[in-house]
Amino acid sequence: MSRLPRLIRSTVLPTLFLLAAETMTYAQAPADAAREVIFDHEQRIRPLEIAAGRAWWDANVTGADEAFKLKEETENKLDAVLGDRERFAKLKELDQTKLKDPLLARQIHILYLQALPKQVDPDLLKQMVARGNAIEKRFGVFRAKVEGKELPDSEVRKILKQSRDTDQRRAVWEASKQVGREVEQELRTLVELRNKAARELDFADYHAMQLEINEQSQDQVVRLFDDLDKLTRGPFQAAKREIDAHLAEMYKIGVDELQPWHYHDPYFQEAPAIYKTSLDAAYAKADIPELCRKFYAGIGLPIDDVLKRSDLYEKPGKNPHAFCTDIDREGDVRVLANIVPNEYWTGTMLHELGHSVYSSKNIPAKLPYVVRTDAHILATEGVAMMFERFSKSADWLEQMGLSVEDPAAFDEVGEKMRRNKLLIFSRWCQVMLRFEKGLYHDPAQDLNKLWWDLVEQYQLIKRPEGRDAPDYASKIHIVVAPAYYHNYMMGELFACQVNHAIARDVLKTAEAKNASYVGRKDVGKFMKERVFAPGRTLTWNELTKFATGQELNPKAFAADFSAE
Numbered sequence: 001m002s003r004l005p006r007l008i009r010s011t012v013l014p015t016l017f018l019l020a021a022e023t024m025t026y027a028q029a030p031a032d033a034a035r036e037v038i039f040d041h042e043q044r045i046r047p048l049e050i051a052a053g054r055a056w057w058d059a060n061v062t063g064a065d066e067a068f069k070l071k072e073e074t075e076n077k078l079d080a081v082l083g084d085r086e087r088f089a090k091l092k093e094l095d096q097t098k099l100k101d102p103l104l105a106r107q108i109h110i111l112y113l114q115a116l117p118k119q120v121d122p123d124l125l126k127q128m129v130a131r132g133n134a135i136e137k138r139f140g141v142f143r144a145k146v147e148g149k150e151l152p153d154s155e156v157r158k159i160l161k162q163s164r165d166t167d168q169r170r171a172v173w174e175a176s177k178q179v180g181r182e183v184e185q186e187l188r189t190l191v192e193l194r195n196k197a198a199r200e201l202d203f204a205d206y207h208a209m210q211l212e213i214n215e216q217s218q219d220q221v222v223r224l225f226d227d228l229d230k231l232t233r234g235p236f237q238a239a240k241r242e243i244d245a246h247l248a249e250m251y252k253i254g255v256d257e258l259q260p261w262h263y264h265d266p267y268f269q270e271a272p273a274i275y276k277t278s279l280d281a282a283y284a285k286a287d288i289p290e291l292c293r294k295f296y297a298g299i300g301l302p303i304d305d306v307l308k309r310s311d312l313y314e315k316p317g318k319n320p321h322a323f324c325t326d327i328d329r330e331g332d333v334r335v336l337a338n339i340v341p342n343e344y345w346t347g348t349m350l351h352e353l354g355h356s357v358y359s360s361k362n363i364p365a366k367l368p369y370v371v372r373t374d375a376h377i378l379a380t381e382g383v384a385m386m387f388e389r390f391s392k393s394a395d396w397l398e399q400m401g402l403s404v405e406d407p408a409a410f411d412e413v414g415e416k417m418r419r420n421k422l423l424i425f426s427r428w429c430q431v432m433l434r435f436e437k438g439l440y441h442d443p444a445q446d447l448n449k450l451w452w453d454l455v456e457q458y459q460l461i462k463r464p465e466g467r468d469a470p471d472y473a474s475k476i477h478i479v480v481a482p483a484y485y486h487n488y489m490m491g492e493l494f495a496c497q498v499n500h501a502i503a504r505d506v507l508k509t510a511e512a513k514n515a516s517y518v519g520r521k522d523v524g525k526f527m528k529e530r531v532f533a534p535g536r537t538l539t540w541n542e543l544t545k546f547a548t549g550q551e552l553n554p555k556a557f558a559a560d561f562s563a564e
């Protein structure tokens, strides 16, 4: 392609025509050329990124057609600039030049990876954006319908958590999966488009490409997941036996009669509340945003401004899930949530606000725009999950001034739920990673079967007899955050590893698993200095080593649940 001659020219010219370089822009020193590309990025692309962030926020809060249209238009503009062939050629050339200044080299590499997936045919890109947005919108407005009545997402979760009526559970579970049928065909088309784009860029498929542009490889990630599988299979089987016995008793059925709708979560990605003590009672009267505000202020990472900008409660048309977004990398950080006073939403708020502290709020303003963000999605998910776990601790609640009726029972249950949660989540992530890998590797295969085969193998949940439905397509992450889910699991490993480092270096305790951060401003200091400060100047594994002394590994994770 036309990129090769450019490359040769750039490596030869600076040495041959060094003296004449002042008047020849194409012969400038690589460092100057890099600075120019970065400056241009901050001038042209940064405003578009900010506008896209705002439009995305509005679209999710209102569900309004105009907001979605604006979001799509802004994204298309951004794609057009990032897709600029000449700009990309310059980035590629500079990325292959050994720039002496590591900060310049890092920024160029990040910009190169950002622009790489946009080098496909602009029409194809537009189709992908349009298709993705259309499906996302369907998810946003979808409500499970049971006997003519529409149920918000929180109601679906409540029934699956509380109902003892198997017929009702089944009806609600099936209704919640209906969105899969609604988006199945569009999702399949989107997958084909994504694969076409990946092949244009010489990747085997879209999954392989997504990992590469996120500085990971399929081999590396699958190896890690194979290790995790070995590490978690035995303990998971034991925990699942206990769970199944409880559930069978709860519904007055045999263990072998248990169906997916008996597991309290539409995907069995969360631990069922099988114990007599419910964690929800402690939160029934809690002011969840205020609780979180006090906690984060106490550890020296205040979030008052985030809460002020956030949209926290259910309303029609609004995205029923939760997320955090850093709009401008200058402190405009917001959370979207649909809070109901229970343990789930407390954990979710602690999670989203965990993202919010690992943002331009605490990443030094002196870092250039390009690296003034989290090191990697797995690192920010890790930080979020590290804080999320406190909602299951009676110690935490009591230290935060909330009364727990029976703290010993709460803790025993919380402890078991935490263990179950880690194990269940690790198995669920196995399904997601391997399904998405299979989905993009061979989209023509029987995907309904692939999904349920994996669910049976890794989650040990039997498919309902005769069920042949696109249940994978009801999981919104497959549409809006493709080939991303494995990062949650790697984030969990990161969370455990950072928590162990905090226990060791800050709290000076061997009890990492139950370490409390309440009122410890030195925890916030550690997070700022060892986790947030580098921004994206380091890769995810470099950051892990910088923060904890070791590369990412499952030792801390294993220690947290095998000590039971």
Ligand SMILES: [Zn+2]
Residues within 6 Å of the ligand: 351, 355, 380, 381, 384
């Ligand atoms: Zn998250």
